[in-house]
Amino acid sequence: MPQEIDPLIPPNGDEKVLLHSCCAPCAGDLMERMKNDGIDLTIFFYNPNIHPKKEYEIRKNENKRFADELGVPFVDADYDVQNWFKRAKGMEFEPERGIRCTMCFDMRFERTALHAWENGFSTFTSSLGISRWKNMEQINDCGVRAAGHYDGLTYWTYNWRKGGGANRMYEIAKRENFYQQEYCGCIFSLRDTNDWREKNGRDAIEIGEKFYEEKIRPPAA
Ligand code: SF4
Numbered sequence: 001m002p003q004e005i006d007p008l009i010p011p012n013g014d015e016k017v018l019l020h021s022c023c024a025p026c027a028g029d030l031m032e033r034m035k036n037d038g039i040d041l042t043i044f045f046y047n048p049n050i051h052p053k054k055e056y057e058i059r060k061n062e063n064k065r066f067a068d069e070l071g072v073p074f075v076d077a078d079y080d081v082q083n084w085f086k087r088a089k090g091m092e093f094e095p096e097r098g099i100r101c102t103m104c105f106d107m108r109f110e111r112t113a114l115h116a117w118e119n120g121f122s123t124f125t126s127s128l129g130i131s132r133w134k135n136m137e138q139i140n141d142c143g144v145r146a147a148g149h150y151d152g153l154t155y156w157t158y159n160w161r162k163g164g165g166a167n168r169m170y171e172i173a174k175r176e177n178f179y180q181q182e183y184c185g186c187i188f189s190l191r192d193t194n195d196w197r198e199k200n201g202r203d204a205i206e207i208g209e210k211f212y213e214e215k216i217r218p219p220a221a
Helices: 026-038 053-070 080-087 099-116 135-146 165-175 187-199
Strands: 016-020 041-043 074-075 121-125
Touching: 016 099, 016 187, 026 041, 026 165, 041 053, 041 099, 053 074, 053 187, 074 187, 080 099, 099 121, 099 135
Parallel strands: 016 041, 016 121, 041 074
Antiparallel strands: none
16 A cells, blocks of 8 residues: 655745756655645746766756656756856865865856746755765755745755655656666766776776666667
8 A cells, every 4th residue: 555645845834846856766756745735836847967968968868758747847057167267276086975065066056046036936855865875964054055045935854765755766766767866966976986996897888878678768859
């Protein structure tokens, strides 16, 4: 029997939410839940951390495909990757969950907060925190900091993992046969993941090859 899920209630009873999405697998459950609970959501895809461009395009297109399926507006923001590299300078060898990641969340949320402010949203949140590989407190701190730049703007610090969210994320990813990214996103996380794989006798990551159901998707028409 499917688990009962409490209905989502955004802060301040807001009915409109801007959802910063990092990728389709992480955002899938948030998107379905918000949609089912009657929240007027818009996806904001701003992830200049993702490298190389091929990986960025695949992740973005997967997310857009699902948004279109659900009838959710999708804002395709800039890929200002040069800016991201400028901000990451000197942090190339920082570990995951460290200061480079704080910079990365700050950058993405600053841009999301600006879009929210300019487009009449008073609440925004992010799919980033659903992954068990991430530090939710670190993400929430960055979201709250970004929202703090604008009067009346709130970052929704909901724990998306609870109530079965972490499991549903995988169920939806399999059902939709989403592309399965195998590293966090930046070139440094790709390098570190490949180093780990090499030490553990595994092949290097092949961009664009792995899907949750291991089916090869035909090229888009
Ligand atoms: S590891 Fe992930 S969160 Fe950290 S800087 Fe790289 S892309 Fe951003």
